[in-house]
Amino acid sequence: MTRVLIPSQLIAYTGGATRVDAAGATVGAVLDDLDRRFPGLKFRVIDEQDRVRKHMRLFIGQAETRSVAQALGPGDELLIFGALSGG
């Protein structure tokens, strides 16, 4: 299982939870698992071409990734952030 940090923009989907666990060997698989439990969440983060949306940022630990194919290892944590944006 991967521990996933949920940003404030998405806690309406997770019932307010800011950390949830999800299964999957890649970023995309983890997001798919999250989407099964919290329908609609993935599409707000990843577009229909599997691209990370422009103002969202994903990190595995300290390393940023823009690929849903990025593999996750044991103990990895996936952090989802809303990027800094204007008013």
Next chain:
Amino acid sequence: MTEAIQLLVGTRKGAWIYRSDAKRRTWQVQGPMFLGSIVNHLVLDPRDGKTLLMAASTGHLGPTIFRSTDGGANWAEATTPPAFPKSDDPKARSVDHSFWLEPGHASEPGVWWAGVSPPGLFESRDGGATWASVSGFNDHPNYWDWCPPEAGTPDGALLNQVVIDPRDAAHMYVATSSGGVFESTDRAATWRPLNQNVRCDFLPDPYPEFGQDAHYIALSPTNPDRLWQQNHCGIYRLDRPGERWERIGDAMPRDVGDIGFTVVPHPRFADTAWVWPMDGTDVWPRTSPGGRPAAYRTRDGGQSWERQDKGLPPEQAWITVKRQAFCGDRCEPMGLYFGATNGEIWMSEEGEGWRQIAAHLPEIYSVVAAPIA
């Protein structure tokens, strides 16, 4: 006679609903709903009088559609929002935002259409829960000529409107910001440009077959063969089966011009319509010309226009009224409403004297007037 009206207001920071008494004198507000979300359009289904659909996104999150059947008290998200098909093509499109929501023909309950950015047409057959790409437009062989990626407007190129002939569910028009107006007579299976004589002063050919920026089109409710168009380059009228638009904005005062975003036809008189001029000079400020906001009404099909600004600020009011933020109801007398980028909503009866309904809202993107069931 008048009846109670609800104004469905979409803003850059959420949605509100204003509900009036039967005389439209007092208004009660509900909201904010989805505070912080970008709401491009909030629309009531006239076929059941209760279903609301909302086109929403946020500064961070991707676009979606929300649905309510209890007047906006509770909302459910579309399980499959508008999305282009997955593709390995490097030009593969993804929906940036849904912009326009159109209830389907009266004979097709549950059908909705959506226009999105980048330009795309989507259909729902289950009341907005799931959406499918309309291949007849989105995969048309001429799509990339009609909707070139480099022709985006500042907020992104749009399929900004879907209009359905009330006499025939198969007869449809769409308006786009990069190709102009297109018509289908086979329920969106095939499309052709409908832009004859519409000026395009930003292309080498000023009267191309397509390439125009059709800000807004509307059918006259009492004569659906009459189309009005507020274009990026003027105000036009087309009487079908004619194919050639007539520039009726030439009759507008020269110091006001005929640039704007919206045209609102009268619900009963086919020769009557309103426009809301915006400054289209030099760098295109798109504010009220001279800082003096006003509606202009024609009652003779566009041969002449009269200014209607009673009650509005007489000077230093540099507001912008966007294309989805000027509308009318179907009462007698007709209520005319606009929302401005400064967060104010105003109304008048047939344009004769304006009064403010609301202020201090976020930047207003859309105002839709609908009867309260």
